[in-house]
Amino acid sequence: MGKKEAPTEPKKQSEVAKAAKGFFYGMALHGMVTYALRLRMHMENLFMLITMGDMLGIPVLPPYYSLRLLPYAVPSLKTWKQTLLRDRDITDSLY
């Protein structure tokens, strides 16, 4: 048994390292990363609102210029509209 284990030792070690990395990442970084991404998402939503706001009847940027940015917004249009138009309630965050 002991003889067989020896060759796989480095692999196991790297797996341990990976697990440890994951563990520490989870402990230290995961919250931060999620927070950063969440912040980014909010910023992106705001950005969309500023540039594409007239889609929802909130004109900010002159439409001539928001059209210039439209091509880049195409992939996120649907989710953005859903996010913004979704009904929200304080109880949503409690349950």
Place this chain on the structure above:
Amino acid sequence: MSVAVKAGMAEYFASNPDVKYILFGGKGGLGKTTLSAATAYWLASREKRVCVFSTDPQASLSDIFERKVFGQGEVELAANLYAVEIDADRRIAEYQEEIRKKIKDMYKMETIPEEVEDYINSSAAEPAMAESATFDAMVELMTAGKFDYYVFDMMPHGHAIRFLGMADILDQWVEKIVSVRKKAGEYGEAATVMGSKGSLAQEDLVLKELEYIRGRLDFVSTMVRDRKHTAFFYVLIPELMPILDTRKALEMFREFNVTVSGVVVNQVYPKELKDQPDVPVFLKNKISSQQEYVKQIQSEFGSLIKGIVPMLDREPKGMKMISNVADILYGS
């Protein structure tokens, strides 16, 4: 004229030799187009290359010059004198097509998604769209720099002002987006684990577009505020509403740090008419009422008054009449 103009239009140009952009604003129907045309005519007669551009959707340069200018690009009317009248609808249609093509190319699409198509179509219906398109054309013309002078017949009431506010807002946004992008970089490695790579390249393109838009808006807001290179004249007639409008406009411009170089009083009935025999009461009353308002204008705007143009006995149309107006405004 009983009202003295301390320093007229000609003196203004003599003491402001660096002026390059000349804007005429004011309510609709007061003669902005006529005065723009006369100014362009006068400058061109002094052997400067001049382009007169109408940003008014109800533009009438074609009517005034009795030549088809609308949608024709830069039309040469006389030596050194060019006119531009934008066909905003056509410009918008071409622009929309450009956007459609870009979306199709970017995402290898055959057809544009319905909601995107809807948005593209509905944006054209907005009145602001035509104004922005015209403004964009205006910036394009100025940045091309082919002329010594650019005379702008502005649309009624300062849409330009909206652009001033816009440029500031956009400035803040570009800054915010840059800082968010930096923050994303700080969490770079971790963010890659989360699989949010790939959008950065596109973000750079978005940033580029934003910079472009900001450049366009900044150009307008800098130009309008630049006292050295830009002259801004406000046109009014001796009636209550235009006086009130001018007062409001001057206040608003001050808020945005825009200096009005002068006001021009247009369509003033010659006062002498009143003393002639057989003048109908109707006309007499009209002249008296105008004289009252002229006094009010004098006391309210004083040294800002750069010119007083009488009501002419016929419509100012055609080169001959424009040259007459130029003579009145600038002195022959």
